[in-house]
Amino acid sequence: MKKRWIRVGAVLLGCAVAILGIGLLQRLLMPKYMHGIVEGAMIAEYYEEEKNHDVVFIGDCELYENISPAVLWEEYGIHSYIRGSAQQLIWQSYYLMEETLRYEKPDVIVFNVLAMKYNEPQKEEYNRMTLDGMRWSSSKVGSVKASMTEDESFVEYVFPLLRYHSRWNDLNKDDFTYFFKRDKVTHNGYYMRVDVKPAVNVPAGRPLADYSFGENAYLYLDKMVTLCKEHDVELVLVKAPSLYPAWYDEWEVQMEEYAKEHGLKYYNFLETIEEIGLDFNEDTYDAGLHLNLSGAEKLSVYFGNILAKDCGLENRRGDAKLEAVWTEKLAAYEAEIKEQYEKINNVKETPEE
């Protein structure tokens, strides 16, 4: 009898060791996104936050590179967070919204409408950057199912080792440094860049055969509207002032009509570039695709005013708990600005060989 229990114990111990081993291996092989392409680390950062935001921005790079929650707090006392990721598709935004509403009930959710241009799953690499960071829930399951391209497999999301096993050949220092911990790569979801690359030759949009947004895109936009209504959250649609990819007039008409039809606020910041004070000779770091810190801060000041006035968001400065949180966040924000400028200056000062 005793021998049998020892055997059972050994088997259980063996199983535990086996599962632990595979778990550790998976952790080692999964990309860490701590340097270079950091977008894959953004989604997971949200879970470490205290979730009592006034505004949650959900969308692609046109939000996480163009809006600075630090400015919104400093200027208007708006406590906000950006749940952004690279090429975030509209169904991914919808499921992130669904998940967010499980954690908190913000007054406003802002969605960037550029994602309407995609009606079908796009690239596996981008899917991964949005989906791997999500915690498991029905929202993640839905998002994975909606996002998978033909050559993807659900089981590879459940066991990412099956997807990333081939990284054994690409393991680097980061994989070991960030085995158990992660650094923050954003400031409440904002990805900061202080460098400048003026928009000189902005590529013109190619004519399209059909300018209508797809059925699937509309379906998820409808679902967003319904979800926000159910949770008594105001949905605000925006189009960020990125000079490209092109935002066609035909798309603009469709968005305006949709917003009107559903009683939504819709702001196209491409039409208010001058009012915002954006100068694409100095407010972009990649020639008009995304704003740099200077541009993002100008847009945040402008949009914060709209959020405070049109959406009636209260100034929460004076809330001791939030003040304490933001003091720390702003210090980190300033430190990174300093660090990035120092890096740029160091590069400039380095004599060419």
Add this chain to the structure above:
Amino acid sequence: MLFTSYEFLAFLAVVFLLYYILPRKAQWILLLVASYVFYWLAKPTYLIFILTTTVTVYFATMWIQKKKDRFEEAFQQKKKELDRDARKALKEQERKREVRIMVGCLLLNLGILAVLKYTNFAIHNVNSVLHLFGGKELPFVNLILPMGISFYTFQSMGYLIDVYRGAYRAEKNPLKLALFVSFFPQLVQGPISRFNDLARSLFEEHRFEITTVSRGLQRILWGYFKKLVVADRIVIAVNTIIQNPETYSGGYVFIGMMFYAFELYADFTGGIDITIGIAQTLGIEVTENFRRPFLSKNIKEYWNRWHITMGSWFTDYIFYPISVCKPMLKLNKKAKKWFGDAIGKRVPVYLSSFVVWFATGIWHGASWNFIVWGLGNFVVIMISQELEPCYQWFHSKVKIKGNPVYECFQIIRTILLMSCLRTFDCYRDVPLTFKMFGAMFTDFKISHFSGASFLGLGLSGGDYLILFMALCLMFAVSLWQEKKGSVRETVARKKLPVRFAVWYGLLIIILVFGAYGHGYSASQFIYNQF
């Protein structure tokens, strides 16, 4: 559903659980259902063909069996009244009736195989002739090729012939026969089992036995190791070379040839390991198909160790019947008369061998490449048989037989010879194969074997390191099996932590170093196409 797909693993897990949960009487029925589901998932229309084969073979064998039984009964009653010649005539008369049924069924099923597999090949050849005379070319036809049709057709035909020969009685239960024809682990790439080898363990009830199941799982793991770590990795370099013959000539052809030999070995034996392993987890014994072919010292031995069930099928059902058929016996007599005893007795053997190797070639694929490959094997075997006296003379003069260095030389020679013949599998047509084979010598540059050349074939340094270590492991395992027997049995005798480390280590190696999942195109087993 590829063996290497997640869907197949899930399918397998469900079948395995149900197999041991359901009442044991229902185990074989579950396997039949699973096999048909497996086949249906590949393409529902495939079912028509496998059902046709099953139904026709069932009725033909039952008919033959009934006739045999009736004849036997009548014969026993009449026997005493008849003289020897009358008995013989009666038996011959009965045999002819049975032959007609068997041949009818054979023609139907081999006809289906021939039409589906070789119609376009025939059209291609007819068009080549018409082209010479400026005639209008025939259009190609769009035919489906059901998964594993060559394997299940041959397996069924073997059963039909065995029943006709009276090797065993026909299976009365059509569902049991259906399972024998469609048993899913061996449906797509064999082995080509015999009814009397497989039936007992296929239909009997099996208890869950941890030893059997774990041995089966170990065999499956080893199969996946060969397929995913070796075959599906090396195939990247092989395809780079053979799909770009203009770029990769000279020494690259040699590299491609050797890599393809390793790929084919790892792919096919890996697939068979998975097949046998799956069957073993279900308590079913499937015939071994390989016995370390890369340790063969000559081509004949190689073919006794490689794809054993196919070789024995051709021997039993083509070689022997042709060798002893009446026209061949007549030819034997005539040949002896014309060429003398020594040469004359070889004529029927070589003629039968020619037919067997032609059939082996065309069975592998509808192209001249495979036919030439098959006939190439025939020529090499024939030459080596003719040179046998020379070898014997050489060995009597130079005492090196049994010398390890000489044995190594023989093994390497056999591998090289087989690899040369295998180049016909690689290139798109026969002239190109000859051209590339020639280029191996005329266009040879030592720089083709540089590190940079290898790295230009689509594999990284890390990949080559993995391949090298994996091939060393495969070689070590083969050597161990050859000298000391089963590796699994040896590991099983070790203490639990050692056993755990070995099999868990193998699992981790497959999980990490396997060429599967996103970024790798799932490649089916090479023999699935045959």
